[in-house]
Amino acid sequence: GAGVSQSPRYKVTKRGQDVALRCDPISGHVSLYWYRQALGQGPEFLTYFNYEAQQDKSGLPNDRFSAERPEGSISTLTIQRTEQRDSAMYRCASSLAPGQQNTEAFFGQGTRLTVV
């Protein structure tokens, strides 16, 4: 597609429910990143993939959070048993290639998650 697409744009869920957030990166981009951004804060790194391999998941807050990118394209971030503190904007970004060059990250519009 023309840009990074995230769905849904908005998600309201009840505490304790599971949610799945989807990211469709720019076609051909090798690297895919997930960030969480609270209002007035910088994006907080969660995890990233090169192709289908999850390279680093050290930013995931706890084991309720998981991510996958099974075919090296679309990625899903899943939050189990959501809590109110999970409410935030979840952003996905993709870049053409890992390494020193071509690492410009293109961000999607984000998914605003509200846990009530």
Place this chain on the structure above:
Amino acid sequence: GQQVMQIPQYQHVQEGEDFTTYCNSSTTLSNIQWYKQRPGGHPVFLIQLVKSGEVKKQKRLTFQFGEAKKNSSLHITATQTTDVGTYFCAGPRLYTGNQFYFGTGTSLTVIP
């Protein structure tokens, strides 16, 4: 963990004044990127610096990467109302991969 701090957190300037934001990392960075996020928008890439001491210019914007690759700055000359937004630096730790840790950001308000 990695800490990337930016100062100031907020800056209000009169249109036409200059603006500078500083980025400081607790660890050496392999490279650094700068992003701009308009209110209600998403971060948009501005530039990447890779070499120690590198300076790059984009029209009224000047970017510097410190000699030790632990700090960086963004300077805007003669601000315009279109410069409004939050400016973030971001960079991966040396030798640790491609995950970019974002700074705390500087929110710029330009008063016409």
